[in-house]
Amino acid sequence: MNENNVFIELRNIRKIFPGVVALEDVDFDVRYGEVHALVGENGAGKSTLIKILGGAYQPDGGEILIEGKPVTIAATSMAQHFKIAVIYQEFNLVPDLSVAENIFIGREPKIGKSFINWKKINTDAAQILKKLDIDINPRKFISDLSVAEKQMVEIAKSLSMDARMMIMDEPTATLTEKEVVKLFAIIEELRKKGVSIIYISHRLDEAFKLSDRITVLRDGKKIETKKTNQTSQDEIVSLMVGKVVKDYFAGKKEWTGKEEVIMEVKNYNIADSIYDISFKLHKGEILGFAGVLGSGIHHLLRSLYGAAQKTSGEVYFEGRKVEIRKPSEAINMGIGYVTEDRKGEGLLYDMSVLQNLSIIIIKTLTFFKGLFIKQKKELTVFNSMAKELDIKYANINQRIIYLSGGNQQKVVMGRTLVSDCKVLILLEPTRGIDVGAKAEIHKIMIGLASKGISIIMASSELPELVNLTDRCFVLYKGRMAAEFNRENMDEEKLVAAEIGKLSYLK
Amino acid sequence: MIKFLKLYEKIGIFILIVAASVFLAIVSPNFRNLNTILSIIMQGSYGAIIAFGMTFAITSGGFDLSVEAIMGFTSVIIAMLIPSLGFAGSIIIAILASCFVGFLNGVLITKVGISPLITTLSMQVILRGASLIITNGRQVVISQKSFMSIGASKVFNLIPTPIIYMVVLFAIFYLILNQTSFGRHVAASGSNEQAAKMSGLNVNLIKTVVYILVAFSASIVGVIRTSQTLIGIPTMAPGFTLNVLTIAILGGTSLAGGKGNLTGTLFAGIFISMIYYGLNLLNVQIFYQMLAVGITLLFALFIDGLRMKYLETAKVKGIRV
Amino acid sequence: MDDIKVGLTPKQRAGNLLGSFGLIAILLIIFGFFSLLIPKLYFTWPNLRDMIRFSSYVGIGAIGMTFCIMTGNFDISVGSMLALAGVLGASVALKAGGIFGVIITMAAATLLGVINGLFVTKLKIPAFITTLGMYFIFRALAYIYTNNNPQYIQDRFWIFLGNGSFLGIPLPIYIMALCYVIAYLMLRKAPFGRYILAIGTNSRAAALSGINVDNIKILVFTLIGVFVGVSAVLNGSMLGAANPGMMGDGYEFQVITAVVLGGTALTGGSGSLGGTLIAAMVIVFLKTGMSNAQVNSYWQQVATGLVLIVAVSLNKLKFWLIGQTQ
Incomplete structure (x- = not known):
C-alpha cells in the first residue's frame, strides 16, 4: 500500500473537559481503503476522537487535514459534506419508513417536483444493497428488521452518500456470529472500493482479522500505531493496559469476604x-x-x-x-442499587441535595402514621451520611446538578446506603x-x-x-x-x- | 395478541363498519335505502375531512385542538366579506386566513417550543374570541343564496357535494402522505425526530406545513357548513374537535407518531356517523352522541395503548412484528 | 474536580428574580392599573374582598392540577368533572338537604378523579388525551342526568358556604386558605410531595428509588377530584345553581393557566403552590378589571388565551435563564 495515500490526518489533537484531559496531543491518520482499528479501555478517549471526526465535538487544539488541506468539522452536517459517516450504536434510522426511503431520506428520486419515484428508489436501493451483497428487501420497514440488518442499512445509507470514510463504533456488540461474518464481508467489500474505515471494538480478534493498522489509546494519549501484521494480541493488550498500575490505587485491598x-x-x-x-x-x-x-x-x-x-x-x-x-x-x-446512568435514572435534578439523599428512606422518617416528615431526623441522617461520604455541597437546599460529578455520585450512593442495605x-x-x-x-x-x-x-x-x-x-x-x-x-x-x-x- | 393487533390495524375499522351496517340494516328498514346511506356518508364527511388534516398532525407527532375554532373563524369571515367580495373571493380569503392561523400554531410549536397541547388549546380560545369580536357575538345571515350550491347541492341529483369534496381531498391527502417526499418526511419526523434531523430534514418547516394543512382542512369544512346554513356562526360546532381526534385515532393512526392511516380515517368518519344515525333511531337526546364519541375515543385509545405496549415488548424481546 | 459551583451567573439571578417576584409584580401592576383607570369601581375594599373570594373558584381547583403538572401530566376533564359533581350534589340536596348535597358533590368528584387516575395509569396513554375523552363523557353525563335542566341550590347551609362571612371575611377565603395549608403540608412536609417531585423530575430514578409511580399518579388524579369537589361546592353556592352546560365551562383552561402562570414547569419536577394561588388571583383581578372597565367579553376571551401563551413563554424564558436542563 502506498504510504502517502492519506485521506484524513489529525495532528496534535487536544480536547479538554472540565477537570479531565480527554485527548492529549493525539496524532492519527487514515489512508484510502484502509481499515484502521482503534482500541483502548473505557475512558481512553476513543469516543471523544470519533465525535471530533463526526463534528459533534470541536477540538481545543491541533488540526485536521483532509486530503492534505486543513479543515474544520464544525457540525455533524459538515462531516457529511466531507464524506465522513459515523455509524453510532443507536442508529439514525426512521423505524416507520422503508429501507429504501431510509437510504435516500432527504434525497429521494422524484417524478416531477414532489412525487417519489418508487420504482427508482427501490431499484437504486436494491442496487446499493446488492453491491454490498446484502440480502434485504428495500420495501421492508426498518421496524421489521433485526439489529444486524439495521446496521447494514446504515452502512448502505452511508455508501449512497458516497462516504469516503466510515467510522464504526462497536459494530459487532449485538450481532450473532453469522451476522458478524456477513459484516466482515461487507467491510472487505468497502475496502476494495477504496472506502476508509475506522473500526472500534473491544474484541481484539476482530481488529486483528480486519485491520491494516491498529492504534492504541490510553488515558487520552496515543500509545502507538502498529501495523497489524507486525504485532500480536498479547502486545496490544499490554499496550492497552499499560505497565504501571495506576497510582490512585493503594494496592489490593484486604480480603473482606466471610x-x-x-x-x-x-x-x-x-x-x-x-x-x-x-x-x-x-x-x-x-x-x-x-x-x-x-x-x-x-x-x-x-x-x-x-x-x-x-x-x-x-x-x-x-x-x-x-x-x-x-x-x-x-x-x-x-438490597440497594446504584445505577450506571447517573443522569438518566439516578439524579433527581430539579431537587435539592437533601431531598436527593433521602428519597428512598423518606417514608420511614415520619411521624403521624407516615404523614409528616421528621425534618430534624432527616437532617441528622443527611449530615451523618454527608460526613461519612465526605460530600461537598454549599447548602442542603442546593440543587444537585450544581455539584461535581464525584459528589453527585456520592449522593446517589448515599441515597442507597442510608436505607441500611x-x-x-x-x-x-x-x-x-x-x-x-x-x-x-x-x-x-x-x-x-x-x-x-x-x-x-x-x-x-x-x-x-x-x-x-x-x-x-x-x-x-x-x-x-x-x-x-x-x-x-x-x-x-x-x-x-x-x-x-x-x-x-x- | 400481536397477530390480533396487526390484523386489527389492517381491517379493524372495516369490521366495525360491516357490523354496524348489518345491525342498522336489521333494526332500521330506512337504512336499506341509497339516500339514507348517502346521507350518513355526508354527515360523516365533515369529521373525516378535518381528520385527514389531523391524521397528518398525529403522524408528525403532534395534534391540533383548535380545529373547531378555525371552522367558526372561516364561517364568520365568509359571512362578513360575502356582501362586498362575492362568495369566491370571500372563500379564498377565509381559507388563506385559516391557513395563517395554522402557520401561527406551527411557529409557536416549533420555534417558541410551546407544546402542541397548550398552543392549540390557547389558539382555540383566542380564535373563538376573535370570531365573536368580528361579528360582535351575533350570527350573521348570508343573503347570497347562490352560495348554497357549494355545500347543499347534489351532483347528478344524487350525490351530495360534501361527499365529492371528501373523496377529492382524500385522494389529495393520500397522495401527499404516501407518495410525496414531503409526506414521508412528515412520517419520519413523527417516527424518530432525532434521526430525521440528523438525516438533514428541516423538521420545523415540515411540522409547520402540517399545522397549515390541518387548518386548511378545518377551513374547508367551515365553508361547507356555512354554505349549508347560510349563516356565519362564530361558535360553530362546539365539541367537534373531539369527533375529529376520535376519528383519526379510531382509524388506526397511532399517537406514537410515524404511522398515518388515511383510509382508516375515512372509514372511521363514516363509522362515527353511523353511530349518530343509530342513536337518532333510538330517539335519544343529542348528549348521548357526545357520550358515545367519548367512549369511542377511550376504546380507540385502549387499542392504541395495547399496540404501543405489545410492540414495545416485542421490540425488547427481539420478536419481529 | 471537587470545586462546588456556588455563585450564580447574572443570567441565573435574572431567572430566579423572574420566578420569585415576576408574578407578584404582575398582580400589583394589574391591580394598580385598574385602580387608576376605574378607582370607584375597582379600588374598594368590597371589590378586593370579592375578587379574592372569587379566586377560590380557580384557586382551589388549581391545587390538584399543580400536583398533576408537577408529575408531568395533565387533566383536561376538570371543568366537566365540576359540572357533573355539581349537578349530582345539587339534585341530592333538593331531596335530602344541603349537607348530603355537599357530601355527594365531594364524593362524586373524588370518584371521578379515581376513574381518571385508573384510566391514565392502566391505558398508558398520555393523560391529556385520556382526560380529553373524559371531558366529553362527564359533560354528556351531566346533561343526560339533568335532562339539561339547571339544578337550583336553595339550601341555606350550602348557600352559606359560598356567601357567608366570618369576622367580615367571606367563608370561601377561609376554605381556600385551609386547602392551601393542607396542600402545602402535603407538598413540603410529607413524603408524598417528594414523590410527586421525584416522578416529575425523573420518573425512572423515582421508580428505582422504590416509589410506586402508578399509585402516586392515581393518588394525584384523585386529589384533583377532591379539590375540584370543593370548588364545585363553592361555585354552586355562589351561583345558586348547578347548570349542566354552563358550570365549569372553560374551567380547565383557567386552572391550567393559573398553574403555568404560577411558575410550574409543564415538563414537571418543579413549581410552587404560592405561585398558583397568586396566579389564580391574577386571573380574577384581570377579568374583574376588564369587566368593570366594560371591555367586551369577547376581548376578555382573547386575553385569557393570550395569557396562557405568554405564561408558558415566560416560564420557558425563566428556565432558559437559569439554565435548567429540561
Whole structure:
C-alpha cells in the first residue's frame, strides 16, 4: 500500500473537559481503503476522537487535514459534506419508513417536483444493497428488521452518500456470529472500493482479522500505531493496559469476604441476554462483574433489583427463597442499587441535595402514621451520611446538578446506603468522575465491605476490578466465561476473558 | 395478541363498519335505502375531512385542538366579506386566513417550543374570541343564496357535494402522505425526530406545513357548513374537535407518531356517523352522541395503548412484528 | 474536580428574580392599573374582598392540577368533572338537604378523579388525551342526568358556604386558605410531595428509588377530584345553581393557566403552590378589571388565551435563564 495515500490526518489533537484531559496531543491518520482499528479501555478517549471526526465535538487544539488541506468539522452536517459517516450504536434510522426511503431520506428520486419515484428508489436501493451483497428487501420497514440488518442499512445509507470514510463504533456488540461474518464481508467489500474505515471494538480478534493498522489509546494519549501484521494480541493488550498500575490505587485491598452466604442466585435466565447464571455472594465480599457490551451484566443486575424481569431462575436471600418483582421489594429486603446512568435514572435534578439523599428512606422518617416528615431526623441522617461520604455541597437546599460529578455520585450512593442495605449493587461506580473522587469512592467501598456489607460491582475499568474485588466473574454474551479470585486475577486475563479468548471456570 | 393487533390495524375499522351496517340494516328498514346511506356518508364527511388534516398532525407527532375554532373563524369571515367580495373571493380569503392561523400554531410549536397541547388549546380560545369580536357575538345571515350550491347541492341529483369534496381531498391527502417526499418526511419526523434531523430534514418547516394543512382542512369544512346554513356562526360546532381526534385515532393512526392511516380515517368518519344515525333511531337526546364519541375515543385509545405496549415488548424481546 | 459551583451567573439571578417576584409584580401592576383607570369601581375594599373570594373558584381547583403538572401530566376533564359533581350534589340536596348535597358533590368528584387516575395509569396513554375523552363523557353525563335542566341550590347551609362571612371575611377565603395549608403540608412536609417531585423530575430514578409511580399518579388524579369537589361546592353556592352546560365551562383552561402562570414547569419536577394561588388571583383581578372597565367579553376571551401563551413563554424564558436542563 502506498504510504502517502492519506485521506484524513489529525495532528496534535487536544480536547479538554472540565477537570479531565480527554485527548492529549493525539496524532492519527487514515489512508484510502484502509481499515484502521482503534482500541483502548473505557475512558481512553476513543469516543471523544470519533465525535471530533463526526463534528459533534470541536477540538481545543491541533488540526485536521483532509486530503492534505486543513479543515474544520464544525457540525455533524459538515462531516457529511466531507464524506465522513459515523455509524453510532443507536442508529439514525426512521423505524416507520422503508429501507429504501431510509437510504435516500432527504434525497429521494422524484417524478416531477414532489412525487417519489418508487420504482427508482427501490431499484437504486436494491442496487446499493446488492453491491454490498446484502440480502434485504428495500420495501421492508426498518421496524421489521433485526439489529444486524439495521446496521447494514446504515452502512448502505452511508455508501449512497458516497462516504469516503466510515467510522464504526462497536459494530459487532449485538450481532450473532453469522451476522458478524456477513459484516466482515461487507467491510472487505468497502475496502476494495477504496472506502476508509475506522473500526472500534473491544474484541481484539476482530481488529486483528480486519485491520491494516491498529492504534492504541490510553488515558487520552496515543500509545502507538502498529501495523497489524507486525504485532500480536498479547502486545496490544499490554499496550492497552499499560505497565504501571495506576497510582490512585493503594494496592489490593484486604480480603473482606466471610464464609457466610448472604445471597445465592441459581440457574438465572433473562430472555435474549442472560443464560443459566449461578453464583453465591458472601457477607462482606466485593464481587466483581466484568464484560464488554452485550455481556448481559446490566440486565442481570437490574433484574436482581427488581427493575427488570427474569424468565427463570431462583434467588435466595439470607437462606430464604425470594421473588423480587419490583425495586421496593428489593429495598425492603435490604438490597440497594446504584445505577450506571447517573443522569438518566439516578439524579433527581430539579431537587435539592437533601431531598436527593433521602428519597428512598423518606417514608420511614415520619411521624403521624407516615404523614409528616421528621425534618430534624432527616437532617441528622443527611449530615451523618454527608460526613461519612465526605460530600461537598454549599447548602442542603442546593440543587444537585450544581455539584461535581464525584459528589453527585456520592449522593446517589448515599441515597442507597442510608436505607441500611445488606447487599449493594453498584454499576460503574466511578464512571464520569475524576481521579481523586474515584479513589474516594473506592475507599468508601472498602469501608462498607469491612463493615460486613456485601457489594456486587460491575465495571468496565479493569484496574478497579483487579484491585477492589475479592472475586470477579466475567460474562461473555450472557454466559459465565470465567471466574477469578484475587490470587489469580490480572488485567490481561480479564481482557482475554471479556473478549471471549479465555474461558476459566472452577 | 400481536397477530390480533396487526390484523386489527389492517381491517379493524372495516369490521366495525360491516357490523354496524348489518345491525342498522336489521333494526332500521330506512337504512336499506341509497339516500339514507348517502346521507350518513355526508354527515360523516365533515369529521373525516378535518381528520385527514389531523391524521397528518398525529403522524408528525403532534395534534391540533383548535380545529373547531378555525371552522367558526372561516364561517364568520365568509359571512362578513360575502356582501362586498362575492362568495369566491370571500372563500379564498377565509381559507388563506385559516391557513395563517395554522402557520401561527406551527411557529409557536416549533420555534417558541410551546407544546402542541397548550398552543392549540390557547389558539382555540383566542380564535373563538376573535370570531365573536368580528361579528360582535351575533350570527350573521348570508343573503347570497347562490352560495348554497357549494355545500347543499347534489351532483347528478344524487350525490351530495360534501361527499365529492371528501373523496377529492382524500385522494389529495393520500397522495401527499404516501407518495410525496414531503409526506414521508412528515412520517419520519413523527417516527424518530432525532434521526430525521440528523438525516438533514428541516423538521420545523415540515411540522409547520402540517399545522397549515390541518387548518386548511378545518377551513374547508367551515365553508361547507356555512354554505349549508347560510349563516356565519362564530361558535360553530362546539365539541367537534373531539369527533375529529376520535376519528383519526379510531382509524388506526397511532399517537406514537410515524404511522398515518388515511383510509382508516375515512372509514372511521363514516363509522362515527353511523353511530349518530343509530342513536337518532333510538330517539335519544343529542348528549348521548357526545357520550358515545367519548367512549369511542377511550376504546380507540385502549387499542392504541395495547399496540404501543405489545410492540414495545416485542421490540425488547427481539420478536419481529 | 471537587470545586462546588456556588455563585450564580447574572443570567441565573435574572431567572430566579423572574420566578420569585415576576408574578407578584404582575398582580400589583394589574391591580394598580385598574385602580387608576376605574378607582370607584375597582379600588374598594368590597371589590378586593370579592375578587379574592372569587379566586377560590380557580384557586382551589388549581391545587390538584399543580400536583398533576408537577408529575408531568395533565387533566383536561376538570371543568366537566365540576359540572357533573355539581349537578349530582345539587339534585341530592333538593331531596335530602344541603349537607348530603355537599357530601355527594365531594364524593362524586373524588370518584371521578379515581376513574381518571385508573384510566391514565392502566391505558398508558398520555393523560391529556385520556382526560380529553373524559371531558366529553362527564359533560354528556351531566346533561343526560339533568335532562339539561339547571339544578337550583336553595339550601341555606350550602348557600352559606359560598356567601357567608366570618369576622367580615367571606367563608370561601377561609376554605381556600385551609386547602392551601393542607396542600402545602402535603407538598413540603410529607413524603408524598417528594414523590410527586421525584416522578416529575425523573420518573425512572423515582421508580428505582422504590416509589410506586402508578399509585402516586392515581393518588394525584384523585386529589384533583377532591379539590375540584370543593370548588364545585363553592361555585354552586355562589351561583345558586348547578347548570349542566354552563358550570365549569372553560374551567380547565383557567386552572391550567393559573398553574403555568404560577411558575410550574409543564415538563414537571418543579413549581410552587404560592405561585398558583397568586396566579389564580391574577386571573380574577384581570377579568374583574376588564369587566368593570366594560371591555367586551369577547376581548376578555382573547386575553385569557393570550395569557396562557405568554405564561408558558415566560416560564420557558425563566428556565432558559437559569439554565435548567429540561
